[in-house]
Amino acid sequence: MKIKSLLFSIILLGASTLFSQNNILKNAFENRLQKDDMTQSYVTPAKLVWSSDQTGEHVKNPEVLLKEFDGQLSTSGAGMCVMRSDTDKQASVLLDFGTELYGGLQLAAGIRGNKKPLKVRVRLGESVSEAMSNSIDNSVPGMNSATNDHSLRDFIIELPWLGSVEVGNSGFRFVRIDLLDLNEDLPLKAVRAIFRYRDIPYTGSFRCDNERLNRIWETGAYTVHLNMQEYLWDGIKRDRLVWVGDMHPEVMTINTVFGKNEVVRKSLDFARDTTPLPGWMNTISSYSLWWIIIHRDLYLHQGDLAYLKEQQTYLNALIQQIVARVSNGKEELDGGRFLDWPTSEKKDVIHSGLQALTIMSLKAGEDIAGWLKDEALKKMCLSSLSSMQKYIPSHRDSKQAAALLSIANVLPSASASKVILKDGATDFATFYGYYMLEALAKDGKYEEAMDIISDYWGAMLDLGATTFWENFIYEERKNAGRIDELVSESKYDIHADGGDYCYVGLRGSLCHGWASGPTTWLTEHVLGIKVVEPGAKTIRIKPNLGNLKFAEGNYPTPYGKVYVKHVKQADGKINTTVHAPKEINVIK
Structure with missing residues (x-):
């Protein structure tokens, strides 16, 4: 009984100490903490669009970057994409996250022989062309018109030995990574987007x-x-x-x-x-x-x-x-x-x-x-x-x-x-x-x-x-290349060559x-x-279906969702179904 009492006293003392420490931390930061309603999630690339090397000599196992990463590096060097640049070839990869997003980037570098940090150039792009652009100058259209205005999307960072770095934020879908240091192996475990968004439901629908x-x-x-x-x-x-x-x-x-x-x-x-x-x-x-x-x-x-x-x-x-x-x-x-x-x-x-x-x-x-x-x-x-x-x-x-x-x-x-x-x-x-x-x-x-x-x-x-x-000029769609592909010289580059006023070229x-x-x-x-x-x-509720056969959807109100469904009958008349909260008066 005495041992149990002693243990119980120790547990209570530990809990009291922990509670006291938490209060100290709370009091230390409560006047300076700024919270927001944003959520962060990690996104794995969906596709490897391009690599500077097809031989496996300068970019090995790039498909590793398309695999999910749980965020924890280990001392094992297995399962890495290894990049190596020299005077003849720069190691580079271009990744597609599949959908435009807002946020930053996480790069996880593995273990290697040399512990010095290695420099990489990061280029974020809303299009493949923007991620592949070589300079930052919005004074002229074309591939030189990308900018760092309002958010950094083209920058150089150092990656640590056996560690991760998180950088950003900007709007992007594509990222190009170039290893700048020569004759050094860079093992990359992951390149993930850090998606920043409001985690709210799409109450309305169509x-x-x-x-x-x-x-x-x-x-x-x-x-x-x-x-x-x-x-x-x-x-x-x-x-x-x-x-x-x-x-x-x-x-x-x-x-x-x-x-x-x-x-x-x-x-x-x-x-x-x-x-x-x-x-x-x-x-x-x-x-x-x-x-x-x-x-x-x-x-x-x-x-x-x-x-x-x-x-x-x-x-x-x-x-x-x-x-x-x-x-x-x-x-x-x-x-x-x-x-x-x-x-x-x-x-x-x-x-x-x-x-x-x-x-x-x-x-x-x-x-x-x-x-x-x-x-x-x-x-x-x-x-x-x-x-x-x-x-x-x-x-x-x-x-x-x-x-x-x-x-x-x-x-x-x-x-x-x-x-x-x-x-x-x-x-x-x-x-x-x-x-x-x-x-x-x-x-x-x-x-x-x-x-x-x-x-x-x-x-x-x-x-x-x-x-x-x-901005989108309708006539420019003719012979235009897609934004998710490398644009050939025979195609019009809708992002790099279009635009005007404040949205010239890749600045758009x-x-x-x-x-x-x-x-x-x-x-x-x-x-x-x-x-x-x-x-x-x-x-x-007054539908206008035009040539459509049916349409349905939800609409958010302060009292809850309104649901409507319209189905065109054989005689052209429309059969309408409405479900609305009791507080709402619906006029048809």
């Missing part, structure tokens, strides 16, 4: 009998998911910033796929708090207009009145600032005057677009004022709207301007459709393509819009995309959230799920 449209919906959803990092970014390689105008398509996709997520509010508040008036968000006047529109659409889908009230003071002052820059019904916004990059040099088009966006933002302000019961704000919006709607600027044959003017009820929808449908997907754009699709839906051109989605966004998939791009982002518009559009207009009362308390 499925139809057209697999191409299914893939496009999923790709748009995944594109935005990757950009939901600490804040809502526009791009995971470049433009890892809160660009407010670019956020609107992303927020609509988040509403459609994930429902409520704190990254949206966090980013909207960041934009507000870092833009004291009379400044414009991101120094661009239209982006402050989009901030108002986003808040209207966010409240419509999520219904959080307390959060909307938090914006009231800033919103009132911002709308006063906008109204003060309207003269005789015409917008005269200062700051950066910008719609999207393809229209950035067309002043008349920008004016037409800003006129429409000003009307859209004031209409959003009117809606918000009604919800907040702010009569003064509502009166201010209505007064300015009354004068602006008397002025009709020209669309200048611009698909962007025509789309916005139609959405703002300035241009008849049929007139806008004629402009937008001219030459099909030609002159569509990744960002404003969403609003072109919305304008087509307003005119009832659902089938035509689905054809353009299939042609334009589908063409990126045909070229190997797993996420949608910052192949994962940009503003390109996700079809995901929202397919749910709203094909499934026909339209939120008509704040908080999704009332939803209208």
Whole structure:
């Protein structure tokens, strides 16, 4: 009994000591610990795309890098990829992780005779061409246009003897590893991607009998998911910033796929708090207009009145600032005057677009004022709207301007459709393509819009995309090489040789959230799920299947998922099934 009592006392003492130590650690860090909602997972390469050596002399057993690694090295030298460079040949491998991702890289080096660290060059790429580029210079297009802007994707590191190194982060799918030290053996056990993401469910869904449209919906959803990092970014390689105008398509996709997520509010508040008036968000006047529109659409889908009230003071002052820059019904916004990059040099088009966006933002302000019961704000919006709607600027044959003017009820929808449908997907754009699709839906051109989605966004998939791009010129698809292959001299390199403005060549982002518009559009207009009362308390179901035989999917609301299924009957009529939470009023 005495021995048992002694043991019990020792155990209690040990537990007490451990508890005390844990408290010390907690107290030491609790004021400095910063936690986030991100998850990290390791990803094994899916494919060896290329090796500098086919003889087995300089790169031995590269297939080892395609095997799963449990993270623990051992003193055994077996089962290694061994790289060795000399003056005649540099040992290099190019690996494909199969899908674009955001994160870093883990390299695990095995045991060897010489214990000195060995230098390797790491090149991350969203395309094979980017990972194979030889220099960092975005002043010229082509293979020299890769950059380290916003994130390091081309750098030199040292690997330890019998140890692992983790580096990053950037957006990439491919990695090239070059051994720089000569006449030294580098045994590599693993090269793994460190995938950084929000571990959240895809509550929304879309499925139809057209697999191409299914893939496009999923790709748009995944594109935005990757950009939901600490804040809502526009791009995971470049433009890892809160660009407010670019956020609107992303927020609509988040509403459609994930429902409520704190990254949206966090980013909207960041934009507000870092833009004291009379400044414009991101120094661009239209982006402050989009901030108002986003808040209207966010409240419509999520219904959080307390959060909307938090914006009231800033919103009132911002709308006063906008109204003060309207003269005789015409917008005269200062700051950066910008719609999207393809229209950035067309002043008349920008004016037409800003006129429409000003009307859209004031209409959003009117809606918000009604919800907040702010009569003064509502009166201010209505007064300015009354004068602006008397002025009709020209669309200048611009698909962007025509789309916005139609959405703002300035241009008849049929007139806008004629402009937008001219030459099909030609002159569509990744960002404003969403609003072109919305304008087509307003005119009832659902089938035509689905054809353009299939042609334009589908063409990126045909070229190997797993996420949608910052920019895509439809005509460039002709004779273009795939982004997941080495591009031959007879092919057009869609990544290295394309691009313009801020996205010249390999600097261009192949994962940009503003390109996700079809995901929202397919749910709203094909499934026909339209939120008509704040908080999704009332939803209208009106499908538009076009040539489809069926479509089904889920839509996230504050009360749970709404499920719809539409099946076209032999006589062309559609049989619709709806399952919705009891709190939601469904109108058919």
